[in-house]
Every structure is written in structure tokens, then in C-alpha cells.
Amino acid sequence: MTGAELWTTAAVFGPLLASLVALGGRPAALKAGLLLGSVTTLAGSLGLWLQVLQHGPVRHLLGGWGAPLGIELWADGFSVVMLAVTALVGAAVSLYSLSYFGDLSTLDAETSPAGRAARYFVPLWLLLWSALNGIYLSADLFNLYVTLEILGLAAAALVTLAVTPRATVAGMRYLIVSLVGSMLFLLGVALLYTEFGTLALEELSAAAPGGPMAATSLALMTVGMAAKTALFPLHAWLPPAHAGAPAPASALLSAVVVKGSFFILVRLWFAVYGGGSEAGLVLMGGLGAAAILWGSVLALRQRSLKRVIAYSTVAQLGYMFVMFPLLAPEGLGGPDPRWSDDAWIGGILLAVSHALAKASMFMAAGNMSYAVARDGLRDISGVAHRLPMSFLAFGLGGLSLAGLPPSAGFVGKWLLLREALSAGGWFWVAIITVGGLLTIAYVLKVLRHALDREASDGDFRPVPRRMEWAALLLALASASLGVRATEVFQVLLQGGVQPWT
Amino acid sequence: MEGLLSVLLVLTWSFPLFVALLWTSARLRGAGLQLAPFAALPGLLLALLAGGLPAPPEVGAPMTEVTLPLLFTGVDLVLDGTGRSFLLFTSILWLAGGLFARAYHATDVRRGRFFLFFSLTLAGNLGLIVAGDMLAFYLFFALMTFAAYGLVVHAASTEALRAGKVYIVMAIVGEVLLLAGLFSLGGTFGGNPAFGAQLESTWVDLAAGEGPTFGGAAVALLLASGLGVKAGLIPLHLWLPLAHPVAPTAASALLSGAMIKAGLLGWMRVLPAETPLPEASTVLLVTGALAALYGVVAGILQDDPKTVLAYSSVSQMGYMAMGTGLLVAHPELAPWAGVALMLYAVHHGIAKGALFLSVGLADRVPRGDGDRARWWILGGTTLPALALAGLPLTSGALAKNTLKEGLGEMGGTTYSVLEVYLPLAALGTTLLMARFLATLWRRREAADPGTRAFLPFSYGTGTLVAPWAALVLLGAGGMAWLPISVDVPANVALPGPGAEVLVGLLPVLVGAAVGWVVWSRSRDPDRRGLLPEGLAGARVPAGDLLVPVEAVLRWLPLPNQEEWVESLERRGRRGRARMRLAARQLDRLAARDVETVNGTLLGVILVALGAGLVLLLMG
């Protein structure tokens, strides 16, 4: 087995195996599953990272069969970065979930709701992890469809682990949106296959899809993925679902699950379709801009902690779509459009930064509501003085989101701005800037309540240290990534925007 | 000897500073209190020792010099002839004042604070005399000015605080004007010119219009008026008549005797000696002449002896302003005018000091001791008063005659005018002195709150009387020592003691006669008012011009800043309220986010897509 094969196998099948282990249901099985999943994905992503950095994109034919029937795994810089971020977030969330549901060794899975939640959470999460890694490493459309479907089902199930009616409804709505999205995607796949007779991304890319059928299929897949990514105006399912889920699930959903469909979108638009059409890119950017504004404004108006963060996800996802028009600053004319490295690195850095920061913020928020047993902004008054580490984590996460140094968000925004300014795209400049300010405003709103000392005399339930550390470590990673963004830069250039040309 | 002088040159101002520094430590404060009255001794010593030196080869050349290159922007300390004269009488005055104050404030609970500011002011006053460059002068000048505030408001009464306010406001205005002038000089020179040749060449450039700001005359007027606040030049004298009566007696003596001379010294130092500036000269001459006369008129209409003396200072400084005016316009007059000005300064400083101390002494005459003591005081006081009036054979006459001598050299219209003006002014001074003696006689009670506690005359005699007597004697016997105290250049011959005795005697006699007539015809049972019937009700309020100025300021509708800010904030609140309203509407919209967007929008998008799909498939 070559290195690449080993690492890809570890990344995809490690968590799957772990999920099976965790199905055992006993605390030891849950712990073993989490450990196995974290270790295999961390090792797999690190190994692949080095591999890709040194040798460029790598491929792995599962079982030795080639297309069309064999399953091919394929990794370039983009895959590896997403894989690594997911591994980081996943490891932290795994650590977090060890304590979130209570002491696993004393939990009675049969009678206590927390025990039941824990028993479902761990295998579901590991399954989800495997699916996500599968998405990042998929080389063909059908594979993407299957992993996407698993991802959607597991994610929706995670939301419903929270027992409140609100969360249940939100989870159901999420499931429906997700299934409809998958159907749209599958329809698009069908059309593509009809037209080109292949599903392998590389071959499709070589065919340079064009014409009405290809356009329709791209439109269908885009709508489907946009619904799953909660791109404005298809975002409405997200806030109740992400806010309603248990904290570790919220962290996963907001940080990495939406990135799965985002990953597919980027692959489709740029790797397969060579950028699609200019108007289409601007439309995506415009939707992203609208998402930034609308999500931020609504985040500002929320009165519960997790809702603020959930709406913030809507807004931050907008940034990743603002990347779309900036990627091709000189238009798509000609066979080989000049892709902008600035926009590419900047956009992906923002995605990475958002993933780390959002996970830490949801975990920190989980700690705060864990301590006060409530979730309203007014209920967490004074929590900064009781949970300084969680508060710090939230603050650091917030500053990453807002794109303040030393976070990767700062470097990412700098690069995006540089591209926008070089291209004279003042609209994008304004959106990026205003979005950052609105981010500050809603993060500040939470900090303000947390800092309020006058009302800090309620009952506090002690928060396990492990949960605080998980949030803080991730926040620190997100806040300090900017200093070493060059690592991400190097690996992202392996393959780049359009890896098959 | 040279080394000793250098050390003294530094000690002159640093010793008082050191004494002041002791105040910051609670333990050493007592020692500081003991040392403060003698803090002027190094200065006096320096002046006396330098007097014994052989005269320097040329006028204005330094007798001794120290450069402290690290200090400030590099400080030159210089003692030249002018400086020695000023240092001499100034340190004498400070010594006398300090000793007087030590006794006078013996039971004052705030005497610690008094001597703190006393030492600081002293450091500034002596420092500016030995300052050899522009910025060093300004440094000490500012120190003196601001520290003296503490002396003015020492009593902390309402009047004292008002006087202090006026004093400090005018002082700051003066500082600003002075600094503006210094900037112009510095900007022309490109740094900080030393007094003497460097400054003179700066003036040459300025007068030639090469300065970055104004012409020479304007700069000279800026400097003159900035220093003129200290010198009590009309109309910048407003603080003088307010501050003198309320300040402790010793402080008044120092303010009037020593500190206002700093203004004069400043004029002599910074204004050009060889570059004629006719416009500036005219202004100085006219305001000086006005001040000389106005001081007399306003002074006669006062009741408080210290206020009378204050106006007398205004009047006397008017003479010195005239002298300076001549100096600025007529470089050829420089030696004469310079000598005359210095004589004036020394003479007036000592005499005025003596007069002020008299008031303080009179305050402390115990009631039981009656009139005999008062007669003694009055008798002693008359001597410096007469000297001030210019009685022949006194220091005043010497100063006046020297000035005339110089003017005679010059001739011309100015001389003719002055020939008439000066005797008239002398007459006025005599009348003012008469009025002062009368008000002093009437004064019965201590004016200084906080020192009302009865002091046995016997206790205070030694310490209170000794400095007073010393100053009286020095003031009266000035003729004997005054010429030695001033370096007289070879081309200037001081007039002898007998010169113009008759001319000089006349105004004094006339003044005394008028005083006698008014005295004897007064309807006042005490016959002590010494004010003609017609003027009995007329009074100039102390601080004269200030009264209308204050009225105007009160009347001016100055914009109320707080109201303005308030209105801005009101507007901000209204804006915020509007924003809240908009936000609530947004909330309503957002509450429908889920249903609205999910249902309608999703439906529309999907149906549109489906329709497009069908069309494509058909095609």
C-alpha cells in the first residue's frame, strides 16, 4: 500500500470503522470510537497534506478497479486543507463531546435522555465524519452523491438529538431541505451523464461542459448544493437547526457540514465547469453579498446566544461565495482563464478560519449555556467572570470571524480585498468591509452581555475543564493561523482552482 | 575667584530651588522653612563679589560666565554689568522681604506654603537675571511668574482669589505674547540666540524683513507687551493694583520692588540696542508717558496705602518704559539711557520695597503702643517717599538727572517735550506720596487675615524692623551707593549730587505745599484724608479698566458649550429611537424569515428551474 492509499483509506474508512465500534453503545465503545476516528483522520490528513505538498495531487483506486465502476479517491490541495480542518475541528468536538453529555462511564443509556443522546451522537458523528472525508476525496459525481446523502441524513439526525420541539422541527426541516437538495443534485448528475457519458470529474473537466444541458445541470446542482450550504436566500432552515442542536452538533454543522456542500460547489464550478459563466459567478457573488448583509443584520437582532452564532454562519458563508467572481478577475474568455491566487487562497483561508472559529464559538456558547442552563443573551450576563476561558474562546473566535489579526481571517480578507481592488471591484470591497464590521457588532453584542458584571449572581453549574479547553484550543488555532498562512498557501497551490488543466 | 563666581552663578538660582524641593518631604520641610528667608544669599554674594572685580573692558561684556550644555536646550549663565545691578538690588530685596516675612508670618499656619512659593519665585527672579540666552530667560521668567501666583493668593480670601485670577490670566496672556515674540526671534535666528551679538544680528535680519513672520517693529512690540504685563505697562497693568493690596506685605514689596523690574530687564535684554525701531519706540514712549501720569491720578483716588503704592509703581514703570522707548529708537543714546534705566530700577526697587514694608510694619503696631511708634514709622517712611519723588540729593534725583543728561545729549523735539513733562510728573509723584503717607497714617488694623493674632511689638521689633530699616536707609541714602551699584561706562559722566537742585526741588516743594493746604483745610475731623473736598467722593476702583472689561465679558453672549453638546446628544437620541423602530420592523420581517423564504421563494426558484429544464429537454 502506498502512502497515499494508506492515508486516504485512513481518512475515509477510519471514522467509518470507528462508527461501527461506537455502535456498541457502551461508554468504552463510545470513547474508543471517538479516539479511533480522531486518530485516523488526523493521521490521514497530516499524511496526505505532506504527500500532496511534496508530490502534488494524488489518486487512489479503491480495490484496484478504475472508472467507471471502481471507486476512485483523489486528493489535491483543496481536499487536503478541508480534510485537515475537519480533522482538527472533529478532534476538538470529539474531545468536547466526551464531557458534554455527562460522565460517559456513569451514564445509563436506557433511561437518561443524555445517555441516549450520547449513544446516538457518537456513531452518527463518526459516520458523518467519514462521509465528509469521502466528499473531499471523491473523484466522481456519483460517489459525491452517496457521501452527500449520508452526510445530510447524519446531520439531520444530529439536530434531532436535542429533545425540544423546536429543535425537532428544525431537524425535520433540515432533512427535507437536504433530501430535496440531493434530488436536485442527482438530477443534475443525470443530465450531465446523459450529455457526456461519464461521471468522473476529471473526464468531465476535459470535456469542458457547455451548452444548454450542461448549464441546466449546473443550475440544478448549484441550487441543490446552495440549499444544503444555506446560501441566501435558501438559508432559512439553518438558524433554527444549528441553534437547536446540542452544542457539539451545532459546532460540527456550522463549522464543517456546510463546508461539504460548499466544497462540491467549488469543485463543480471551477474544476469541472471551468468557472461556468461570468454572469453566473457574479450572481453567486451577489447572493453571497446578500447573505453577508442579511445574515449579519439578523444576527444582530437575535436574543439568544446560539441564534446569533447560527445567523453568523449564514453571513460568513456569504464570504465564501464572494470569492466566486473574484477568482476570475479578467473574465473567463479564452481556454485558460487566469485564476486569481489571491482570491483562491483568501477565500479558502476564510473558509478554514470560519470552520475553526465557528466550532470554537459554538462550543464556547455551549459552555455558557451549560453553566446557566439557558441560552438567552440576557441569561448569560456576567458569564465572562465565571468562565473566563470560554469567554476568551468566544472572543478569539469572534475576532477570527471579523477578520482581525492575527487570525487567518485577516490574511484572507487582505487577499480578497487585494484582488477586489486590483480588479476595481468596489462593490466587493464594500461588502467585505461592511460584513467585517457587522460581524464585530454582533460578536460584541454577545461579549457585552457576557461581561456585564451587575447581573452575574445566578446559579452556575460548573463546566468540565475539558469542554473549556476544547473550545479554547480551537479558538487559539483559529486566531493564530494567520501567522502561518503560508503553509495553507503552499498546499492550496497543489492543484489550485482548476486541478485538471 | 573665577571658580567661586561660577559656582555662585549656579547657586544663585539653584539654591532657592533646592530649598523649595525640601518641601516635598514632610521631614525636611522644617529645614526648608528655616532656609527660605536666606535663599537669596548666594545671589547677593555673587553681586557683591562681582562688584569687586575690575570693570570688564567693554560695556555688556560678561564678568563671569557658565555654560551648562546639557541643561534644557543648553543654558548660558552670564553675569554682566546690567545683571550685577539687578542682582544686587533684587537679592537685597528678597533677603529683606524674606526676613520680614519670617517674622510677619511667624504664626501663620500656611507659612510653609508661603515660603515654598517664595523660594520658587526667588529662583525664577534671580535666575532670569543671570540668564544669558533667550530660552533660559524665558524659563526663569515663567517660573517666577507662575510661582508668584502662590504669593498673590496666599490669603485665599475672595479678593485674593479674584486678584490671583486676574494676575494669572494676565500673566498667561503675557507669556503667550512673549513666546510669540521669542518664536519670531528664534525662527529668524534658527534656534535660541544668546543675548548680545547673536540677538542683535537677529534683529538686524528681522528689521530687514527677513524674518519668517512679522517685521522687527511688530516683534518688538510683541516682546515689549509680553514683558510689559510684568512691568505693569498700561493697559496691561490691571493685575497690579489688585494683587498688591491682597498679597502679604513682603510679597507686595517683592512684586513691586523686584519682580516688575524683571519686565524692565527683559526689555533691556531682548529689545535691540543698535537696531532702531522707531514705531516700537513711539508706542513705548506714549504708553510710558500715559502710565506715568495715569498712575498718579488713579493712585491719588485710592484709600488703601498698598493700592496707592501699586499705582505709584505703574507710574514709575511708565518712566522706565519711556526710557526703554528712547533706547529702542536711538542707539546713540544707549549708554546714557542704559545707565539711567538701571539707576532708576535700583532706586525704585529699594524705595518701593521700603514703602511696602512700612505698611506691613504699621499693621503690626499694637493698639496700646499708640501713636509714638506710628510717628516713627511715618518718619522713616517719608525718606524713601521723598527719594521716590525725586528730592535732590536722593537716589531719585540722581536717576532722573542722568536721564535728563542723556536726553540733553540727544536734543530735539522729544527732549523739549520731556523737559516740560518730567517736572510735572515729579510733582504728581510727590502728591501721590503725600497721599500714601496720609492713608498709611489712617491705617489701623492688620489687613492680612490669618495674621490677625496680636503680636507684641517687642517680639516683632527686631525681625520686622530690621529689614524695614535697612531698606529705608538704603533707599534714602541711595545717592551714596547707587553709582557704585551700576557700571558706568567711560563715555557717561554721572551728574554730580548738586546738579539742578533748584529745578529738582521745585516740584517737591510745590507738591508738599499742595499737600499741606489740602491737609489743613480738610473738614475731616482727623484731617487725615489729604484729599481735596471735590475729590472726597471720587474713587477709581482698584483694577480700574478691569471693571468695564469684566462687565463686557459678563454681557457677551458666549455660546454655552454644554447646551450645544446636549442638543447634539438629543439629536443622537432621536436618531437612535428611529433606528430602534426600524430594527423592530426588521425583527418582524425576520420572524417570518423561515416561512417566507422557505415557502414562496423556494417554490418560485424551483418551479422556474423546472420550467427551464422542460424547455431544454424539448429542444
Added chain:
Amino acid sequence: MDVTPLLAWDALPLAVVLSSFVPGVMIMFLKEEQARLRNSLNMAGAVAKVALVGLMLQGVAGGASYEWALEVVPGLSLTLRGDALALLFVTLSAVLWLVTTLYAIAYLEGSANRTRFFAFFSLCVTATTGLAMAGDLFTFVFFYEALTWATYPLVVHKGTPEAIRAGRTYLYYTLGAGAILVVGAVWFQVEAGTVQFAAGGVVDATAVASGPITWAFIFAFLLIGMGVKSALFPIHGWLPTAMVAPAPVSALLHAVAVVKAGAFGITRLLHSLFGIEVAWEMGAAVAVAALAAFTIVYASVRALSQDDLKKVLAFSTVSQLSYIALGVALLDPLAHVGGLIHLVHQGIMKITLFFCAGLIAQTLGVKKISDMGGVARRMPLTMAAFTVGAVGMIGLPPVAGFISKWYLGLGALGAGQPWVIGVLLASSLLNAAYFLPILRTAYFDDPDPSWARGAEGPRPRLEADWRLVLPAVTTAVFSLAAGLLAASSWSPLGWAILIIEQGVL
């Protein structure tokens, strides 16, 4: 110890930055009760920083220059450069950080959340030293924005509604302008092709002439970004509000870090990016000068009507800061000297004033000027220090403030802008008008009888905790010394002249 090898160590700037960063991060993970360890870490960091800065000073005075860079993404790197100009600011913040740390330890004794406070306190200084030594605009903006958020927890430290409001105002202003700064910086990079700082600027005069409007906008964006921290007129509002923070924070805000970062930024903008000649040709420098001049007068007028001592000091800061901008915007080396030395002078004088205000508030509970009657009798050392600061602010000799004013004035005349003299003098007048009444009240009014020392318990030897008094007196002595010994080569003035001579401005 032989320090020669250290003197040639290129990573000295990084060591200076880390000397506060490392303790700061360590403190973040300490428990609230570990006060001794926390204080030791803090003081060790502060002393180490001063020592390292001392080394660099020695090196730079001998003509050396330090540069350290870390690539962030290709084309953008964090560059730290220790040259004479950077060291002017670094020395100021290192020294003042040391005294402020001592002060803060005593000031906050026994209060809550000290771990957070001191951690961010260290981070603040880290950011400040970082931006002081920034070798390019990217690094500058990096630390500049970091400074903003690092200060926020300090401003809201008290956790009162008022403090939280002030924190919000602070962030809205600074981050709002920070966003504009980032756009300006990126735009600058796009147009100029570089973000390097270089003496005399990196902007080509002919490029400016061909696209004057673009460059005017870039300048305006950058100026707004820098101007908000240096509290230029329309964007100064956060500073008086932020005075609700504890006294050591105010000291940090007003003297050591935040506002200085802005003023230093304006210096960099005018000299290292555009170059002062180009800035004058564009008309940008004169705009800065005019804005600064207006701010000087306007803020002083606002200070006149305040009764809260710290608020007066805050408005005074707004006014005094613009001296720096004014000085560096004029086209004359003497004016640059004036502006640069005021960077230091304002710092040491204002920190003295805030120390004293904090001392008085802490010891006597007095915060309003109208309640300050007779404070001088109860706290003579404090008021002596305060007097030095106030006199310096007015610009009276021999305190440092006069030296600044003198060089500014001479420079203004040299640059052919005599109107500046009027502004300086008006400012002096106004400063006197609001500082002198404070002194009068403190020295000449009668004290509150309840203040008598030892009213409860034994009479302490000193008027207050020595760790509070010592910093105030120290900085007061600095203020005096910076004026009295201005002509020495190690004074701020001497160093500023070295900066001009070495041509690093």
C-alpha cells in the same frame, strides 16, 4: 556580561515583542489566586523588555539596524525592524509599561478578573511594540488592529454598564476606522506595488501626479484609520468616553499604546509611505496639519467645561496628540523633531497626570475637580507630580512640553507656516485655562477634614501605597528631565535629532 554577540542578533526585535507576549499568554492560563506568580511574570517581562530595548538602543546608536521577517503568505510578511525611529516609540512604551505594570499591580490589588486584565495588558504592549517596529504597512496594520481588540477587555474591565458602553464606543470607532485602514492599506499595495516602509516614502511622485484622485483617496483612507486612534477631530469621540476604564488602562490608552499608535501611524503614513515631499505636493500634509490644528484648539475648548478630572485629561490628550501629527506634517526637519519628541513627551507627561488622577481617586475617592480642594496638602508628592505634568501640558519651561512646543514653533516658521504659532499659543492659553484652576483648587482650597492621614489606624509613612506613588513620581521626574536635560544626546530630543540625522524618517 559581554553583550556584543547579542547586539548583532537580528531577532532582537522579535525578542522585544515576545518579552511581553509570552508572559501575557502564560498569565492567561493562570488562576485568579496566583497573584504572586502573575506579578512576577509581569514584572519579569517588563524588565526583560526594557533590558532588550536597552540593548537595541545601544546598537542603533552605534549605527546598527535590526530586521526580522516571517512570511505569512508569499508577498506578505511580518517584518520587524529596529531602527532609530522605531526605538523612539519602543523605548517609550517599554519604559512606561514597566512603571504602569507596577502601578497596575497596586491599583487593582484585590479586585476581580486580574488574570484577564494583566494578560491583555501584556498583549496590548506586545501589539504596541510590534507596530512600533513594523517594517511594512502589512505588519503595521496587523499589530494595529491587534492592539484594538487587545485593549477592549481592559476598557470594559470594570464590567459596569458605563464601562461596557465605553467599550462599545471604543470598538465601533477603532474597528470602523480599522476596516477603512485595511482597505486603504490594500489599495496602497495594489497601487504602489509594495507595502514596505522606507525613509522618504515609496510613492512615486509621477504616479501621484497621474492619478491624483486615487492617491488622495488612499491617503484619506489611511489617515482615517490612523486618525481614529490618534483622536483627530471628527473621530476622537471614543477617547473621552474610554476614560471610565481603570487608571492604569487610561495611562496605557493615553500615553503608552493606543493613541501613540495612531500618531506613530500618521508619522509612518507621511514619511515612510508617501514621503513628506510627495504628501505636500498632494496637499495631503497640509490637510493633516490643518485638521491637527483644529483638533488642538477644539479639544482644549471642550476640556474647559469638564468637571471630571479624567475627562479633562482625556480631552487634553486629544488636543496634545495632534501636536505630533502637526509636527510631522510640516515640511521642516525641526518640526519633525518637535512632533517626534512630543510623542515621548506627551506620553510621560500624560501618564503622570493619569497616575496622579488614579492615585487621588484611589486614596481619597475624589474624581471631580470641584472636590479636589486642598488635595496638595494631603498628598504633596502626588500633586507635585501632577503639577509637573500640568505645567508641561501648558508648555511652560522647563518641563518637556515646552521643548516640543519650541521645536514645533521653530519648525513651523522654517516651513513657512507661521499660523501654526498661533495655534500653539492658543493651545497654551487654553491648557492653562483648564489646568491652572485644578492646581489652584488643589493647592489653595481647604482640604476635606476626613482626609487627615491616619484618621483610621496608624498614620502611614507615605501618602499612599508606594507602588502607586513611585510610578507617578518617576514619570514626573522623566518629564522634568526630558525638558531639563533636553540637550543631552540620550534625551528624546537628542534621539529625535539622531533620527533625522540617520535619515530613517
Added chain:
Amino acid sequence: MTDVVTTGLLLDGLIALLLAGLAFRLLRTRDLFEAIMLFVAYGLTLALAWIRVGAPDIALAEAALGAGVTGALFLNAWHRLAVRAGSDDRLPMEADP
């Protein structure tokens, strides 16, 4: 041949129409049980269609999974709903709100 082709086309048209009609009916009806029954019927029709397009193995899977298992799942859900609806009249079985 033509007949075969025509017959085949007719059959395919019938199946296609049936698919569309069943789908339309089951999505429009207000009766849940009827809808589920229609869905099972739809599934079986679909299996026919799979045979017609030449995928008999899929037809098998469709009949077993698509119609059989899914239908059973729906019936189970309907049953539970009906049981609850009997005790709780707030559970509508038919109408949209």
C-alpha cells in the same frame, strides 16, 4: 415489426401516463391511507417501467424496496399516527393546515 414497435410504444405510453397519473393523484389526495396505497401501486408500475427500459434487476429491487419496504414504512407511520389521532384530535390525518 411496426406493430411490435407500436404496441411497445403504446404500452410505454400507458405506463408513463399511469406513472404521472398515479403521482398526481397520490400527491393531491387528502386521505393519507389512499396516498400510501397509491404509492405502492406507483412503485409496482415503476417496476414495469424498469423492465421496459431493460433493467430487470432494478425492477426487482424497486418492487421489493421501493414499493414493498417503503410502503411498509409508510403504513407503519400511518398506523402510529392513526393510533395517536384516535386519542388526540389535534392530529389531523388529512387536511393541510
Added chain:
Amino acid sequence: MTSLDLYVWAGVVVFLLALHAVVTRAHLLWKVLAINLMGTGVFLILLAAPARRDPMVADPLPQGMVLTGIVVAVAATALALGMALRVMARTGSPFLTVDPETEEPDPDAPEPPR
């Protein structure tokens, strides 16, 4: 018009009808039904449309995909029905609405006017 075209058309019609129903029918079970129908619509297209190019050769890839798709659809249906039943159990309603009577106080309720 071949028979394959007919199936493609049937797939399109079913897909669109089902899509419409997913959006417009509020009842969860109908939504799940509709999603199933959407899937079958896609399967029809997937099998029939590519085959139009060369009806004689059976293409194994779409068949494999549809087979997998059916399995996935069953799994999804099972999960969806389970969740729908949970929704009904927890909210007492088969619709995607939250009944205010059973819901805990809304943390997002507007603050009372001051």
C-alpha cells in the same frame, strides 16, 4: 418520439409534481412521499435519457447508480419517517410548525418596550 423519451417525460412530470408537492403540502408524510417520488423521477431520467443515445447496449453505470439510489432512498425514507413521527410526538402536529402551547418560552420574543 421513442418510448425512452416517454419515460424521460414521465420522469420530468413526476419530478416536477413531486417538487411542487414538497413545497406546498404541509403534512410531513406527504412531503416524504413527494421526496420519494422526486427520486423515482430522477431515476427514470437517469435510466432512460442516456440510453437514448444507444438503446441497444445496456449501460451498467446508470443501473448501478439507480440501484444504489433506491437503497439510499429507502434508508432516507426510514429516517425521515422516524423523524416525522418524533416531530408529531413532540409538537403534536404533523406540520412543520411549533405549537405555542407545547413550546417553551421563545427566547427570541421581542423585549417588552421600555
